[in-house]
Amino acid sequence: MKKDYNLFLIDLDGTIYRGDETIQTGVDFVHRLKEAHKDYLFLTNNTTRTPEMVVEKLKKHGVETDVNHIYTPSMATASYIINKKHTNDVEVYIIGEFGLKNELLNIAGFKLNEITPEYVVVGMDQDLTYKKVRTATRAIRNGSTFIGTNADLNLPLGHELIPGNGSQCAMIAAATGQQPLYIGKPESIIVDYALKKIHHSKDETIIVGDNYNTDIRAGFNSGVDQMLTLTGVTTRADIEGKRQPTITVDNLSEFKFN
Known part of the structure; x- marks a missing residue:
């Protein structure tokens, strides 16, 4: 039986869009996720944009969201330093x-x-x-x-x-x-702070992304399940002989919610 995830930590570039190009299967995935009443957080490694700027970029690709659903390494870095000091x-x-x-x-x-x-x-x-x-x-x-x-x-x-x-x-x-x-992916620090922000446990969470070396390894390092979508940088050939993600899909239309 497929695991029923309640929180999806979703990468952006290569998953929802590719530069200025929309990845429609990724956008549709977010729409279906909302219809299934699942929680989500866009987990990006991009520090050049504010959460507000990320929201605006997503809107241009057909995804309506708000800053409460954005988490960046900038935010995790601030939390890490404040926690230390x-x-x-x-x-x-x-x-x-x-x-x-x-x-x-x-x-x-x-x-x-x-x-x-x-x-x-x-x-x-x-x-x-x-x-x-x-x-x-x-x-x-x-x-x-x-x-x-x-x-x-x-x-x-x-x-x-x-x-x-x-x-x-x-x-x-x-x-x-x-x-x-x-701080950012593939380190566990950003995942741990993201989970604290949105109040979910690791066993009900899955990381979704296109990059094996950042998104998927972030899951390995933090003990969170992973879903690799082959719409970005990583190909099936790239992961031959390597530790496999929990789920691998050609695109996110293949994933069905429970």
């Missing part, structure tokens, strides 16, 4: 774009410090400069904790793979001799 009186240096800076500085209330921050947080930054890398490197060498929002080495952009945050972090790691603590 037991306060939001924290000084940080940030490499990243608006989504990450807004979450840490405006919502979490952290303070920006380029000289002696407690944490250096590195997220995707398409305007990365040598000066930013140098500032981060100096702080980490002087004792700041090095956090990477996610470890994606590459990101799909149309038919091109562009450098991702993991590549940025690798440069800083090489310069400092310090490896970052990663």
Whole structure:
């Protein structure tokens, strides 16, 4: 008998859309999920957008939702730091774009410090400069904790793979001799905080995504079931001889709710 899941942690790029292209089977899956009265959270590794911006992008692809159903590594990073410090009186240096800076500085209330921050947080930054890398490197060498929002080495952009945050972090790691603590998928940290946010247990949850190395491994690492949809980066050939997901589908129209 198929397991009856109550919470679906759903990836975005490669699952609901592919850049500007809508993946209709993914959109229909969300509609069917709502009709079945199942709970869901869009679990993305993207830190460049705020939850509000993610909601707007989803709307353009035919998915109506709200910020309560969005969870990002920016949000998980803020929660992780506050949990460690037991306060939001924290000084940080940030490499990243608006989504990450807004979450840490405006919502979490952290303070920006380029000289002696407690944490250096590195997220995707398409305007990365040598000066930013140098500032981060100096702080980490002087004792700041090095956090990477996610470890994606590459990101799909149309038919091109562009450098991702993991590549940025690798440069800083090489310069400092310090490896970052990663927060986003495939780490269990983001999954654990997502479950706390939405108040569900692991045994009633399944992670849905197109990327074996991030989405599916996040399930392995956190003890949550996984569903791989072959509408994005991972193919069946890619997972031959590897640990298999709980469920693999060509597209999400194949999954039927109990």
